[in-house]
Amino acid sequence: MSTTMIQNGETTGIYEFRLADIGEGVHTATIARWLVEKGQKVALDEPLVLVETDKVTAELPSPVAGEIVELAAPEGASLSVGEVLVKIRTHSKADDNALSKASTAETPPQATVSSMKADRMLGDVPQARDTVNGSPMSGQTAMVRATPYVRKLARKLGVDLLTVVPTGKEGRITEADVLHTSQLSEQTGQEKSKLNLQQQATSVPREDRIPFTGIRKKIAEHMVHSVRTIPHVTHSDEIEMDAISDIWQKAKKAAASQEIRLTLLAFMAKAVALAIREYPYINSSIDEEKNEIVLKSYVNLGIATDTDAGLLVPVVKGVENLSVLEIAQQIQSLTEKARTGKLGLGDTAGGTFTISNMGGIGSQHATPIIRHPEAAILALHRMEPRVVVRDGEMVIRKMMNVSLSFDHRLLDGATAVRFTNRVKQLLEEPEHWLLNLR
Amino acid sequence: MLAENELLQHPGFTSAAELTALPALRVVQPDGQANEELLSRVSDEELIAMYQQMLRVRLFDRKCIALQRQGKMGTYAPFEGQEAAQVASAVCLANKDWMFPTYRDHAAAMTRGLPMQTVYRYWMGQMDGFSVPDELNILPPCVPIATHLLHGVGAAWAARLRDEDTVSFCYFGDGATSEGDFHEALNFAGVFHLPVVFFCQNNGFAISVPFARQSASPTIAKRASAYGMDGIRVDGNDAVAVYLACQTAIHKARNGGGPTLIEAVTQRFGAHTTADDPTRYRDQAAMNEEWRRERDAVQRLRLLLTSKGLWDDNREEQWIAKVGNELVNAWEEAVAKPFSEPIEMFDHVYSKMPAHLEEQKKLLAGGGLA
Numbered sequence: 142m143s144t145t146m147i148q149n150g151e152t153t154g155i156y157e158f159r160l161a162d163i164g165e166g167v168h169t170a171t172i173a174r175w176l177v178e179k180g181q182k183v184a185l186d187e188p189l190v191l192v193e194t195d196k197v198t199a200e201l202p203s204p205v206a207g208e209i210v211e212l213a214a215p216e217g218a219s220l221s222v223g224e225v226l227v228k229i230r231t232h233s234k235a236d237d238n239a240l241s242k243a244s245t246a247e248t249p250p251q252a253t254v255s256s257m258k259a260d261r262m263l264g265d266v267p268q269a270r271d272t273v274n275g276s277p278m279s280g281q282t283a284m285v286r287a288t289p290y291v292r293k294l295a296r297k298l299g300v301d302l303l304t305v306v307p308t309g310k311e312g313r314i315t316e317a318d319v320l321h322t323s324q325l326s327e328q329t330g331q332e333k334s335k336l337n338l339q340q341q342a343t344s345v346p347r348e349d350r351i352p353f354t355g356i357r358k359k360i361a362e363h364m365v366h367s368v369r370t371i372p373h374v375t376h377s378d379e380i381e382m383d384a385i386s387d388i389w390q391k392a393k394k395a396a397a398s399q400e401i402r403l404t405l406l407a408f409m410a411k412a413v414a415l416a417i418r419e420y421p422y423i424n425s426s427i428d429e430e431k432n433e434i435v436l437k438s439y440v441n442l443g444i445a446t447d448t449d450a451g452l453l454v455p456v457v458k459g460v461e462n463l464s465v466l467e468i469a470q471q472i473q474s475l476t477e478k479a480r481t482g483k484l485g486l487g488d489t490a491g492g493t494f495t496i497s498n499m500g501g502i503g504s505q506h507a508t509p510i511i512r513h514p515e516a517a518i519l520a521l522h523r524m525e526p527r528v529v530v531r532d533g534e535m536v537i538r539k540m541m542n543v544s545l546s547f548d549h550r551l552l553d554g555a556t557a558v559r560f561t562n563r564v565k566q567l568l569e570e571p572e573h574w575l576l577n578l579r
Numbered sequence: 580m581l582a583e584n585e586l587l588q589h590p591g592f593t594s595a596a597e598l599t600a601l602p603a604l605r606v607v608q609p610d611g612q613a614n615e616e617l618l619s620r621v622s623d624e625e626l627i628a629m630y631q632q633m634l635r636v637r638l639f640d641r642k643c644i645a646l647q648r649q650g651k652m653g654t655y656a657p658f659e660g661q662e663a664a665q666v667a668s669a670v671c672l673a674n675k676d677w678m679f680p681t682y683r684d685h686a687a688a689m690t691r692g693l694p695m696q697t698v699y700r701y702w703m704g705q706m707d708g709f710s711v712p713d714e715l716n717i718l719p720p721c722v723p724i725a726t727h728l729l730h731g732v733g734a735a736w737a738a739r740l741r742d743e744d745t746v747s748f749c750y751f752g753d754g755a756t757s758e759g760d761f762h763e764a765l766n767f768a769g770v771f772h773l774p775v776v777f778f779c780q781n782n783g784f785a786i787s788v789p790f791a792r793q794s795a796s797p798t799i800a801k802r803a804s805a806y807g808m809d810g811i812r813v814d815g816n817d818a819v820a821v822y823l824a825c826q827t828a829i830h831k832a833r834n835g836g837g838p839t840l841i842e843a844v845t846q847r848f849g850a851h852t853t854a855d856d857p858t859r860y861r862d863q864a865a866m867n868e869e870w871r872r873e874r875d876a877v878q879r880l881r882l883l884l885t886s887k888g889l890w891d892d893n894r895e896e897q898w899i900a901k902v903g904n905e906l907v908n909a910w911e912e913a914v915a916k917p918f919s920e921p922i923e924m925f926d927h928v929y930s931k932m933p934a935h936l937e938e939q940k941k942l943l944a945g946g947g948l949a
Contacts, residue, residue, distance in 0.1 A: 161650020164854040186645045197856045202645040285942060292935055303942070 156205045156229045158189070162222045164196030171219045173198065177227075181209045189227055192220075207231040287314040298323040308353070308361065317353040324352065356451045367513040372549040375508040378561050382524050382539040385412075385568045396466055406444070406498055407469035408568070409521060413494065414440045414460040415577060416563040422551050423560050424493050426514040434551065443492035443512060444472055446479045447502070453479045454512060456492040500524055500541070507544045517547040517557070519564075600797040603812045603844055606819040609873050611882025613819070621819055623889055629670060629818050630880045630890065633662040635902045636686035637877055639695060642906045643702060647853045651914075652702045656683045660816075660848035663876030664780045666690045667821035668748070668843070671829050677734045677747045678717045679727040683780075683847075684750040688717050695905065699913035706919040706927070716745070725755035728764035728777065735773040735838075746832045747775040754785025756802070757793045765840065769806035774832035776825065777840045780815060786851045787860035803840035815843030816876040819883075846870060 160170055170192040177189050188200040189209075210228040214220055285302045287295070291314055295302050302314055305322045309315040353361070382405070389405050396403035417424045421436045428435050440461045443454040455475035457468060478484045495518040497509050503523040511518045522542040529538050543564070547557040567573050586592055606617045640659050646652040658665065661683070669690035672678060680688050685698045692715055701708025701720065709719040721727035731747035738745045755761055756779060768775045779799050783790050796802065803810025811828070813820045821843055828839035848866060850857045857863050871878070884890035925932065925940045932940070 159650070161648070163648055163650070165654055186642070196854055197850070198858075199648055199853075201648045204649040204651070289935065292938070296934060296938075 154231050155210060156207065156231055157225045158201075158204055158227050158229060160192070160201075160220050160222050160224055160226050163192075163199055163201070164194055167194045167196055167222065169219050169221050170194045172214055172216050172226075174216060175212055176200070177209050177212075179209050179212060183207065183209060183229065201226070203229065205229055205231045285314065286312055287319075291316050291319055295319045300326070308358070310365070320350055321352060321354070360451055363513065364510050367510050370513055371511050373508070373511060373546050374549045374554060374557070375544055375546040376554070376558060376561065377506050377542055377544045378558075378565060379540050379542045380565045381529070381569050382541050384571050386524075386539055388571055392465075396469060399466070401466060401470045402473050403466065403469045404472065405500075405524070406496070406521070407465050407472060409498075409564075410442050410444075410457065410460055410468050410472070410496060411463075411465050412564050412567040413442065413496065413519060415567055415574070416560055417494065418461070418577075419563060420556060420560040422556060423517050423547070425516050425551055426493070427548075427551065437493050439493065441491050441493045443489075443495035443515075444475065445495060445497035445518075446476050448479050448482075453484060453489065454492065454495060455479050455484055455488050456490065458491065494518070496521065505542050509544060509546045511546055511548060515548075516551045517545060517560075519561075520544040520546075595795075601800055601812045603814045604820045604824060605814040605817050606823065607817050607879055607883050609879055611879060611886050613883055617823065618819060620823060623887070625670070625822070626819070626880070626884060627889055629663075629666055629822070630877075630884055631898055632666045632670075632690050633818065633877050633880065634895075634898060635905075636666065636689055637662055638899065638902050639689070639698075639906060640686070642910075643699075644849070644853060646699075646910070647702075652699070653704050654852050654854050655702050656852045657849040658683050658686050658847060660846045660870075660875070661780055661782060662686055663818040663880070664778075664815040664821055664843040664845045665750070667818040668750075668778055668825040668841075671822065671825040672746070672748055674714055675716060675743075675745050676829070677731065677738075677745055678715075679731045679734075679747065679749040680717065680720050681724075681727070681750055681752065681755075682720045682722050683752070684720065687750055688720075691715060691717055693717060695909040696913045699910055700916070703913065704919075705916075706923050707916070709927075725751060725758035725760035725764070727751070728755070729760055731775055731777075732764045732768050732773060735768065735775040735832075736771060739771070739773060744833050745774070746829050747773075748829070749775065749777050751777070751779055752785065753779060753781040753783065753790050753793060753799065754788070755779070756799050757785065765802075765806040765808070765838070768838040769808045772835075772837040774835075775838040776828045776832055777838065778825065779840070779842045781842050781844050782815075782847045784847070784851070784861070786855065787857075789861075798842060800840060800842035806838075806840075808838045808840060810840040810842070812842045812844065815845030816874045816879060818876060818880050845876070846874060848875075 162168075163170070171194075173191040173193045175190050177183055177187075183189065183203045183206065185204070185206045186202040189203050190201050192199060192201060207229040210230050212227055213225045220226065286307065286309075287302060292302065294300075294316060295305070295314075298319060300319050300323050302319075305314050305318050307314040308318055385408050386405065389403065389408060393403050417440050421438075422434075424440055425434055425436045427433075438461075439459055441456050441458045442460045443456045445452060445454050455478065457463070457471045457475065460468060463471070475484070475488060478488060492512060492515060494515055495509075495512045497507075497518060497520045499507065500521050500523045504520075505522055507520040507522070509518045509520040520543065522544070524539050524541040526537050527540040528535050529540060530536075531538075543561065545557060545561050581589075587594055605614075607613045637659055640657050643652060643655045644657055647655045665684055665686035669678070669687040672691060674692075678688065678691055685693070685701070689695060689698060692712065694712070697708055697710060699708075711717045711719075718727065718730065721730075728749050728751060731749040734745075735747040738747070749764075751761070764775075765777060767773070768777070781790065781799055785793055798812055800810040800812035809828075809831075811824050813824045815821060824841055824843075828841060830836075832838065846866070848871065857866070881890060881895070922940065922943055925936055925943075929936065
């Protein structure tokens with residue numbers, strides 16, 4: 142808290158008594174009861190007001206003797222730490238030495254004798270500390286965050302942590318950052334001798350050091366940004382794929398005659414686009430600058446693709462207007478480009494929803510990370526024959542698990558589950574496609 | 580198998596049923612009536628001095644709460660209710676003796692001679708709040724629970740090895756007796772017959788945990804026998820009883836008689852700290868009314884002194900006014916002193932600063948975030 146002397150003078154002035162953090166980490170307090178009224182004279186340390194906080198209910202004693210000029214808030218009002226509670230006109234020093242009645246009471250209202258005249262308060266300290274060594278403190282000299290191990294490594298390699306660009310969580314400098322900086326300075330600086338390299342070699346034996354750069358670094362940055370920004374929730378379901386799979390098998394030949402490799406993924410993509418029509422928030426994003434939710438009438442589907450260089454996500458645009466065959470064709474050409482490293486910038490930008498197909502590798506569940514600023518991502522797992530119960534009988538069906546991660550800021554769990562249910566229905570009962578044909 | 584009632588008739592059996600509460604030593608009754616024979620061991624001057632100091636520290640304690648509520652001090656641990664235990668024990672110590680206080684024992688430290696201004700500075704979070712005048716052996720307040728009992732034992736052991744006649748005097752609460760350090764400290768003190776006094780202020784609550792939930796034993800004093808040392812339970816709200824028990828224990832320790840465990844049964848009237856709300860775990864209204872009426876140490880000693888003609892309302896008023904001025908002046912001095920710089924935090928930990936601290940100190944000096 143700080144108590145500000147507005148009219149600075151020995152005899153008369155107005156004290157603004159501000160709410161302090163009276164617990165450990167209290168941010169607000171509610172005025173439970175005023176114990177004084179406007180115009181009333183108060184002694185030093187005389188209780189002024191009863192406040193309630195998360196932690197304690199307490200009487201706040203007057204920091205000065207004087208006359209109440211203004212009660213800044215009514216009973217029941219909530220104040221933040223630092224806000225003015227009450228204004229007190231202070232009088233002469235003689236008044237200040239008056240004793241509070243509370244001081245000698247058998248049961249003290251948690252206040253005490255005598256006055257407090259000094260106008261230098263602990264609350265003033267931050268202002269007084271704004272400069273260090275005469276120079277203003279600013280963001281230029283950010284705090285270095287690194288673990289003791291990383292600091293030791295930096296000392297060993299002669300790396301000044303202030304020169305290292307952090308990539309770790311919450312701006313922490315990682316081991317890789319230090320090694321990267323160390324390598325950079327070795328490459329550019331002549332003074333780095335072989336000795337230093339030997340030291341490095343002996344300091345980190347039996348480990349391979351791979352520069353954390355390029356596409357790996359980019360992937361990492363995207364992942365960290367997404368997870369930091371979006372509250373992720375993932376749910377899973379299983380889908381019976383027999384019906385859609387039958388159609389797929391039959392249609393394959395027709396597609397092949399047009400030199401298109403028809404995949405189940407194309408059906409999945411179209412089913413998602415159809416379901417999005419009914420659940421537009423799945424295909425939305427947050428414009429954080431304008432504080433608006435952007436609902437998109439177009440569906441641009443990212444297809445997460447495993448390549449030698451790492452994860453790439455080419456985007457099939459306007460899926461809502463494409464046939465299954467056209468989707469298959471686009472996926473085919475884009476994934477080919479991705480695998481051969483020929484994707485252009487336009488091929489990976491502008492996605493509104495992402496499908497990550499893990500079926501080829503095999504998995505049962507996942508917690509996929511959303512591609513920021515999209516609202517959801519659907520992971521497809523391996524399709525396999527499983528024993529399931531239909532009409533009270535055990536039967537074998539082609540089952541596929543799916544995992545949907547969604548942005549819990551935009552979507553409630555129920556909405557996300559209903560969306561997945563709709564995708565499931567479209568795949569299990571393909572006749573619904575005909576019903577929605579336009 | 581031997582039935583339980585058979586077993587207890589054989590040698591070696593100890594019954595939990597025998598663990599009844601010890602009566603406590605009491606000299607002055609709540610109404611001020613005293614056991615004159617015991618009271619005669621304390622001089623009138625000593626009684627007056629103790630009373631004045633108890634009232635002084637009580638007013639200081641209330642002032643600190645006010646300052647905290649006004650935002651001028653950090654979290655504060657009040658001791659109101661424990662004045663007799665702290666003051667009457669501290670007056671028994673010689674300057675050369677080693678005092679090991681906790682964060683609630685600044686009444687004891689001030690009685691010993693720690694300046695009021697220093698105590699203010701401590702609760703304002705200033706480095707010099709830890710400093711102790713050269714002629715006194717007071718350790719900085721120990722915030723971790725019970726760790727300083729081991730320091731006290733170590734100091735006593737060192738005194739033995741150096742052939743010094745100093746005594747270690749450890750302050751702690753009932754909560755500390757539930758810690759392993761308590762056992763280790765008392766064990767070694769007993770084994771090596773060291774000059775230590777373990778002075779427990781049993782105020783009934785370890786923050787919010789009542790004593791019955793900390794220990795199945797009804798008293799702390801009785802544990803002394805398990806460590807081969809003497810124990811005594813005193814009425815911690817009776818300054819005279821505390822004084823006599825401590826005086827004897829210290830004298831005994833100084834003269835090779837070994838350690839003593841003293842349990843001073845008392846209470847804190849207020850919260851654990853200013854960040855605590857005691858109404859959530861106990862009947863605070865009863866605490867404020869009945870407890871103050873029946874157990875208040877300051878009131879009890881005032882009744883005794885008044886009945887003996889050693890004190891009156893006039894003297895009381897004068898003393899309160901005098902202390903009031905001291906509270907103000909010490910506070911003004913405390914806030915007038917420069918505030919600690921963050922850089923000072925590096926200065927008092929290692930005699931030879933390790934590399935990582937050197938580095939951080941350099942970084943901070945260069946304008947890094949504090």
